[in-house]
């Protein structure tokens with residue numbers, strides 16, 4: 001597993017605003033999208049490319065096409081990262097996985113799954129919070145059943161516990177995150193974290 005912590009000042013500054021409890025949902029959504037753009041650029045640094053040729057106004061020259069790529073946000077919070085991916089890669093196909101963490105056991109349950117063909121494609125799994133890692137691991141399992149070529153998990157904040165969980169259960173999955181935080185509290189929330197991403201994104 002490759003773990004990349006995006007250590008760009010822009011990422012750090014955007015993350016600081018997301019952590020700030022006084023950031024209201026409309027601004028939270030905007031900043032989450034901007035940070036997802038930064039993460040997505042980093043995550044696609046090593047995706048497969050296809051050589052191609054184009055005619056410039058002057059002559060024929062070699063070029064590169066990216067993909068094919070599939071983006072899969074985990075509902076709800078992953079939706080806050082999706083627009084960044086579709087804007088950067090308009091040809092991306094999109095699937096959805098609905099996973100909800102039980103408040104007492106922290107175990108995820110899958111309540112929705114709609115995936116496009118994944119065979120031979122690179123998948124970007126979008127989930128801003130990697131806490132216990134249970135949700136991301138369950139999502140990787142669902143994706144792997146469809147045989148993608150590769151999976152990269154994009155997270156805004158990751159806990160060491162969640163990273164260890166993915167490394168244990170899906171060692172071939174790469175992770176790109178803006179921060180590895182201290183750990184989890186007794187409610188399995190990431191500390192210092194940024195609170196409940198879905199609630200802050202949707203104002204619930």
Ligand code: PRP
Nearest residue numbers: 075076077100101131132133134135198
């Ligand atoms: C949150 C978050 C992740 C999950 C992380 O989702 O968006 O999917 O928790 O926790 P884990 O690593 O311990 O599994 P939540 O279940 O709160 O649902 P929501 O996105 O609909 O709010």
Ligand code: URA
Nearest residue numbers: 131189190195196197
């Ligand atoms: N889900 C969140 O939204 N935040 C956390 O800190 C943990 C899980």
